[in-house]
Amino acid sequence: MRAKGKSKSMGRAVLAGLCGAALAGAVLAAPARAGTGGSAHAPVRGLSWQLKESGTDARFRGLAAVSPDTAWAAGTGGTVLRTSDGGGTWRDVSPPDAGNLEFRDVEAFDGRRAVVLAIGEGEASRVLRTDDGGATWTESFRNTDTRAFYDCVTFFDHRHGLAMSDPVDGKYRILSTADGGRSWKVLPDAGMPAAQQGESAFAASGQCLVASGPRDVWLATGGAARARVLHSADRGLTWRATDAPIPAGDPARGVFGLAFRDRTHGIAVGGDYRAGQASPKAAAVTGDGGRTWRPAGQPTGAYRSGVAWFPGSRATAIAVGPTGTDVTTDGGRTWRTVDTGSYDTVDCAGVRGCWAAGEKGRIARLERK
Template identity: 50%
Template structure:
C-alpha cells in the first residue's frame, strides 16, 4: 500500500448512454440560456501546481501551490504578484494545497504533509507579511483542506488521529487554532482518509459542515449542523486506495453534489459523482457521470441548478443539480470556484489558471 504522501503526489452501460442522449436534448432545448463553455487560459509567472484557489471577485483572485508559491491578481488575471511567505531550506518545498481569501489583503493558506509540514499561515496585508498560526505537532495527523463559515470561524481537516478524523478550529479569522473534541465524530473506517486535491474536502454552507473522504469503498460524506456533532453516509462514489470522494459542495442546507473517482485511473467515468437533496443524509448516483476522475467542484451562484467539476483530463457541468453531467473542455485543472456574475475560476498544474463567464 502506498503512503498517504505518495497518494496525494470506457466502458459505459446503455442506460448511461441513454441518459446522456436525454441530457443532450435538455441542453439543446436550453441553448439560448446556456452558451458553449470554454476556459480562457491566463498567463502566470509560475510553473507551480495550483491546487489552492480563492477568487474574491471577477477581478481579485489568489492561488497557492507547490514550492511555497502564492500568487494574487487584482485585474482579472492580467497581471500577477508573488505574495507567498519567505521560506528557506526544506520549507521552500512546502505545498500550499488550500487557500481562503476575503480581499486583496486578508488570506489564510494551508500546507500539507506529515507532521510539522502541515501548517497554516495568515496575512492581513496582502502577503507583505505572513504569520505562522498553526504547526502540526501530531505525527499521525496530515491536514488536507480548510474552510470558513464566516471571516472569523473556520476549520481545517486532517486524516484520522486515534481512529477519528481530526479537526482544528479558529474563531478569530485564523490567528489561533484549537483541536476540536473528537467525541462527536464517528469512527473512521480502516484505511479512510481525505484528499488534499482541491481544497474542497471540507465545506461550510448555511451554518452546516461537510467532509469528503476516500480510501474506503464507497467513499463517505460526513455532515454536521454545528461542526462538533457529526453523522456520516455512504456517497455512492466508488472508493479505494486512491479513490473516493474528493470534493463535496452544497448550494444550501439541502442540495449537495459530490465528485471524485480514482486518481490513478483518470479516465474512469462510472460512479464518480452523486447528488443529495436532504442535506447529505442520502446520496444518489448521477445518471450520467463526469468524463473521468474529478478533483474539484463548485456551484454557480445565480444559476440555481448549475455546477462545474474539473479534473486532470477535463471539465464538466450539470444544470440539474448533479443528476446528469456533460463535458465541455479537455484541459487539465485541479480546482474550480465560481463567483456571482457569474464567473468561474480554475487552476491546476504548470501554472495553469483560467476563467469563464456564464449567462
C-alpha cells in the same frame, strides 16, 4: 491523504448582468477540441475558459475566487499568487522561506485577507494568514503530532472556520478558529464517528472540507471500503457519516470534492485519480443536507477533483479534473464534458468570476468569447 480537498471562499460577488435561470439551459453541445488548451466549448453560452499567464509552473490545488477581478491560488513549492485585474497580471505573494511547503488550500475573505493550508506529515502541516495582500504572513498553526496530516480548511464567515486532518487514533481530527485563522484549537473527538480502515481525505482541490451557512460543514472521504461524506450542523462538534455512491475500495478512490449551494443541496465528485483508470459513477447529489446521496444518472466523463455551483443558478454547476471540465444544468443529475483542459480545482464568485487552476501553472477564468 498522504498521497494527495475547497470550501466556499468569502466575499461572494452578486450575479451581474445575467439571470441564473436563463443560464441553466444554455450549455453548448459542439464537440470539444483536442489537446490541453483552455476553451473547447463553453460551460455557459458565450462563456469559456480563458487561460491566464501565471508566470510559474507550480501546480495549484488551492484556489479562492473573490470576484471576477480578484482571486488567489496556492500550490507547490510554497507558491501563492494573487490577481486584482482579472488575471491580467499575477503577483507572487508567497510566504518567505516556504519553498519546502505544499500548499493545497486557500481561503480568501477579500483581496487583502487570506488563509493558506500546507499539507504533510507532522510539522509540514501548517496554517498561515495574511492581512495585507500577501506582503507579510503569520504562521498561526504548526502541527506537532507526527500522526496528523491536515488536508483542507474552510470558513463559515470571516471569523469562524475549521481545518481537518486524516484520522488520528481512529477518528478525523478537527481544528477550530474563532478569530479568522489567527489562532486554532483541536476540537474534542467525542462526536466524531470512527474512521474506516484505511480511510482518509484527498487534498486534491481544497474541497474535502466545505461549509455552507453559519454552522453546517461536510467532510469528504476515500481510500476505504466505502466512500463517505460526514456532516456536522454544529461547526464540527458532532458528525454523522453517510455512504456516498462513488467508486471506493481502493486507496486511490473516493469522494474528492464537495460543493453545497445551501445547507441542503450538494454535489460530490471523485472517482479514481490514477491516469487511465475508469471512474464510473463518479458524481452524486443530495437534497437533504447529505443524509442521503444519489448517484448521478449521467455522471461526469472521468475522475473529477473539484466542483462549484455557478453563481445565481439553482441547477448549473461545473466540475473539473485532469482530463477536462463537465457541466450540469439539472442540479448534478446529468453531466456533459465541455472542455479537455487539465484543472484540479474550480471556484466561483459572481458571473464571469469562475476560476479554475491546476498543473504547470494553469489558471483560467470563465470569460465571454
